[in-house]
Ligand SMILES: [Zn+2]
């Protein structure tokens with residue numbers, strides 16, 4: 001692990017409710033901080049997420065651990081809400097330090113296997129971006145901008161592959177793993193029934209609409225909206241997110257986020273009034289500001305997740321010509337002006 005150039009921040013911790021500690025770790029990009037959680041179990045502690053693979057993250061976590069008077073070996077379990085680098089980066093190192101059992105959802109392990117086969121993943125991504133209508137020059141810039149991120153994914157060999165429904169025994173009662181696919185295929189939240197706590201990971205973040213990107217063979221947006229409803233049905237008094245402060249009001253958040261995606265689906269269908277367009281054309285229609293190559297990649301995958309959602313519900317059609325996908329409305333809806341099935345609210 002190389003030394004990072006950014007400031008020595010993070011390591012602050014707070015006890016949110018008895019036995020649940022939020023620890024802030026520094027990130028070298030605009031999100032600034034990630035919250036990891038130390039949760040007291042009947043035996044030892046559960047660490048939820050690990051931070052980036054940087055010396056600064058490791059030092060910050062070590063400061064919090066010392067402040068709490070814990071030894072590394074007190075951490076008996078490590079659970080990853082999902083395998084994005086800010087959540088999983090330090091997992092191998094921390095597993096060595098603690099000897100803890102590592103828990104990851106099976107769908108995210110599968111995704112990680114795909115991403116860490118670097119040559120085939122890069123070729124797959126190039127083909128995907130070409131099919132989305134992205135010009136070769138921009139594909140080269142996008143690939144360059146992702147090289148650092150790509151290096152922070154590592155193969156993992158978890159001790160337990162999660163499916164959802166597993167529990168950890170804790171003093172206030174069981175903590176349940178809830179599978180919430182969408183932001184990533186194997187994203188999980190944790191729910192403690194007794195105190196109505198939901199550790200929401202990146203599934204629900206107070207001031208950010210989590211990125212929902214296309215994944216092969218999946219309906220990422222459909223899965224995400226269903227996962228929001230799953231969480232919306234639970235009684236929750238406090239949300240513990242991975243970025244930003246704990247907050248309340250999950251049902252209002254779920255309603256707002258349904259509306260956000262319904263509006264985006266509607267704009268896509270509207271933008272297809274007239275000539276067929278590629279996903280690349282639609283990014284220009286949906287984002288008025290200039291996007292860096294790094295952010296452009298997320299925008300394309302987000303548009304594709306919406307197109308996939310609309311295609312599966314018959315609201316758009318795809319024609320592939322010379323390796324590029326062109327999207328259009330089905331004939332009956334060309335003049336109707338609406339037709340987005342994403343306008344469902346909870
Ligand atoms: Zn994430």
Ligand SMILES: [Zn+2]
Pocket residue numbers: 034084086087202242243
């Ligand atoms: Zn995150």
